[in-house]
Amino acid sequence: MSARQRVTLESVAAHAKVSRQTVSNAINAPDVVKPETLTRVLESIAELGYQPSRAARQLRTRRSQILGYSLRPVPADAHGTIGDRFVHGLARAAQQRGYRIMLFASGNDEEEILQYDELLSGADLDGFVLTNTHHGDPRIAWLAERDVPFVTFGRPWGNADATHPWVDVDGAAGTAAATRHLHELGHTRIAYLGWPHGSGVGDDRRTGWSDVMAELGLPADGRWQETTENATEPARDAAATLLRRVSPGAVVCVSDSVALGVIRAAEAQGRRLAVTGFDDSAVALLAGMTTLAQPVTESAQRALALVLRDIGVDTVGPASRHEILAPQLVVRDTSIPPDPLPRTVGS
Amino acid sequence: MSARQRVTLESVAAHAKVSRQTVSNAINAPDVVKPETLTRVLESIAELGYQPSRAARQLRTRRSQILGYSLRPVPADAHGTIGDRFVHGLARAAQQRGYRIMLFASGNDEEEILQYDELLSGADLDGFVLTNTHHGDPRIAWLAERDVPFVTFGRPWGNADATHPWVDVDGAAGTAAATRHLHELGHTRIAYLGWPHGSGVGDDRRTGWSDVMAELGLPADGRWQETTENATEPARDAAATLLRRVSPGAVVCVSDSVALGVIRAAEAQGRRLAVTGFDDSAVALLAGMTTLAQPVTESAQRALALVLRDIGVDTVGPASRHEILAPQLVVRDTSIPPDPLPRTVGS
């Protein structure tokens, strides 16, 4: 593989006619070397195409410039490109700062913790980026206890005194925007279909809907329904019940899958109603569904900035250790005005 | 981060009351050390939780035990979980062999090559895993020229004398299976909707259909159509034309997206026909679409085995440097028998 890696500090030093150390300084502490020699050294570096050996540097500095990111098995019905795009954004942001992302696969939290242990002592990772955090996540406790730098994409739900840095998307702001949007279209009977209580993300999103309903003086009581899973069929059945029960003109949904369930139920009942999803997945695009796009790439960038600060690089920047980003409303075909049937003829 | 990494070969040696070297041998050449001392050393290792420092080992052996994998930007309409699942399978397979996957982001082939260069000299990757290979892929030439070990997920289309190892899914076998399946359902007027000529993958898949049609003595001539993009709308329009032109009872499609276009077109024309897609994406699941599932995880495992062999680890195993895996037919609701009436206007 490598007739490569022959270019070392030593050879650059020889080429620039300085000592090895001066070359090192030129790279790591440019201000301490005389401008004249600095440029000469930099020229040599460029000419020889020198790249410092990460292994040697790591051995010396105890910093690998590598962040760990764990991959969970992809569920069969995952049509979100969220994880996909997050990790891409992360990798890109990282390499702009001289960092790299190392992958490891794990099936559950416990397995993942085992991997942390191995990675920290063996591969010397500088930190971790966690996703899919949940109530009482043992990974967070484990890492925090050992003072390992990490950031989570997802709030520490139900643990207000968590002190680690995190980034999250404002679910409530998203459904609030969707609800306002439907109201502006003329809807008043706006229902909500979401996940059961207890999921932080689900509760957050429902709040956005109920708050805005209250703010607008619209009735929300009883006008929502739970669906047990994030799959379309249960959602369709739940939606069918919801439609019969409260006869809404529009439904705000906790996810695109659930929204698709609503669309299916409405088709089956021969109704025409407005629907909004959440995530801007491919499903939403295909269904022409109004939905909320998560600022995934930006989240990744912020997350990266936060871990790096925790690690000690980049001590400048904002002091906050949390970032909460608003999703963006994407208006498509399911944003239809209310059916003028039961009321006046205001077309 | 690390009050960690204090456990070194030295400390294990002290604990086991042997020399540093014996500990090293116990790990790297267990057969050369006396069983008695071996167990004592291994106990010490376990007790102290020793993990060799990758950096130090890499510095010495010039092997990082790390493979590079490049991430491209995720297209907005990507509803495939292929890449997702491939990289997960890769990471899992790698870590079973003591290897890790390192990510890097790139926008195009040229940028990716720049990254190779940097990664090879700086981070000392042992090899690369490439996906999305295409005609005249410059990355392949670059890597091959420098004797960098790598494997591609995707055949070297149009370059029969390529010598690098690769893994691929047998597209022709997939569409062949779909065509036979439709024939078994009773269909005889089986059309095909695919991508334009020139894409290796697309041509391969079309071949499977046309070969089986010939084999079954069914007419294929003119009974297929191209659609310019892998998006649903162009596919729908192309499908509409196809349906009018050859009035098929079933359509084999090059992808799930394209198949969805056919479904939409059939709906619009009030027809009821059988459809098969390709990829078993979330879209196929949601649409209840019969499709072909790619053996993604297995592909990743094979790919890993092939690079590792190229690197020099694991010299045992089959001699072949190529693997071609058959996709699996997933039968769902769009596998309907032919309409018994010549042509009714379905409501």
Place this chain on the structure above:
DNA sequence: TTGTATGCGTTATCAT
């Protein structure tokens, strides 16, 4: 079978 010496490429300490 086990122990000793050396060097991988870098940065940190210290002297010049």
Place this chain on the structure above:
DNA sequence: ATGATAACGCATACAA
């Protein structure tokens, strides 16, 4: 401002 020296943790060649 620059250069010499040591050490990071490991594996390898060689000596015992």
